[in-house]
Amino acid sequence: MKILIYGAGVIGSYLTHVLCAAGNDVTLLARGGWRETLEQSGLTIYHHLQKKVTRDRPRVIGALDREHYDLVFVVMQYQQMAAVLDDLGRVDSSIVVLVGNNMSAGEMERHIRNCSAAPQRVLFGFQGTGGRREAERVVCVRFGEAGMTVGGLHKELSLVEKRRLRSAFAGTKYRLTWAADMDAWYKCHLAFILPIVYLSYALNCNLKRATERQIKTGLRAVREGYELLKALGYPILPENTIEKLYGFQGGLSYAVLQIMAKTAIGELAATDHCRSAVAELEALEKAFAALREQRPDFPMPNWDALRKAMPDWQALYLSYGK
Known part of the structure; x- marks a missing residue:
């Protein structure tokens, strides 16, 4: 699958690693010096509890492009999300998943749909990982292979949405937990x-x-x-x-x-x-x-x-x- 990760912090980096491990065609949107590091050296993660290092080579971009994506995951801090909502309305994908703490989920869903020329499914998720980003790598703390709780604002995901998400993580031990009320x-x-x-x-x-x-x-x-x-x-x-x-x-x-x-x-x-x-x-x-x-x-x-x-x-x- 062709997947975009919008945001290359600690959580987005681990998500990128898992999706690369699943064999997807992954694009990671990053900016500033971290983008340069990713382009030159790839994505290096030290998994603290597992005591191992992984390196992945996703495609790296600095701004949203015109490519079609089967899935888009947006992984940013809560207060940063508002600045990218117009971009998300223009992204060429039928499913957009906003990942992370979100106390304005309803407003964000409406904004993205109002900006979109084609129907978009806006989903919400939370990945149970932590850590920090260092100069050349990410240090990640996770229990097992971690996973994501994901669902609609006030509804269960459709079979199509669940199938798309399962396919993205197929072959990994990353856990998907469905939620019917992410708000x-x-x-x-x-x-x-x-x-x-x-x-x-x-x-x-x-x-x-x-x-x-x-x-x-x-x-x-x-x-x-x-x-x-x-x-x-x-x-x-x-x-x-x-x-x-x-x-x-x-x-x-x-x-x-x-x-x-x-x-x-x-x-x-x-x-x-x-x-x-x-x-x-x-x-x-x-x-x-x-x-x-x-x-x-x-x-x-x-x-x-x-x-x-x-x-x-x-x-x-x-x-x-x-």
Whole structure:
């Protein structure tokens, strides 16, 4: 299949690697010095947990071309997506998948369709990988072969869409998980990650300093975020998520978070992103705050305590510059 990856950060790079491994004709859109590195040396990824290095040679472009693509994956930070929506409306592909945190999914879907001369299916996805980009390579953290949760805004994918996606990843162990309401899924994911973001920033992006009390406060804050979404009428996705925060399963969740916080996994999965994506995380927090305004009296004491403990956004820009 002929596939375009629009965005060559950590997540887009691993997605490119998997699609190349599946034998697809992959084009990667990248800009600046990173584009030059990719053109000269190819895409080099160090897979941290697997302790291996891979090198791929996708076709690299610096701007959208007139080629036809069977699939387009757009992998950019949330606040950067708006700037490329007109491009996506003009891309020659019947299926466009927006990958990553997205609190404006409905607006983006409408914009792309309004710009498109031909009918386009706009899908939404989230890939469970982390890491950082270095000068000459990407460092990727993933469990197993990783995968993507993907679906429509408020609907299950069609058989044609599922078949196209399965074909793209055929022959790999990359997992595709179908979701029938990605709008709700994104909101639930944000309720999970924002307390971790707050804690990371409060600890100067060093989760190894997190105490037992702070980690437990984080888990309670996640519960509060989910309960707010339930009160607003959103389903909690994936299913059985809330059960993992109480009783025995809650204890396991605490243990997992503690292990992540005290090892390099926490750095690659959480704090590296906090350092490199201040603008994205501020935009996502503002979007979640808008949800809270619909229920201003809903109690979230643990959430608020974590938020109060972190520096303000201006200070974070001064510290990390992004």
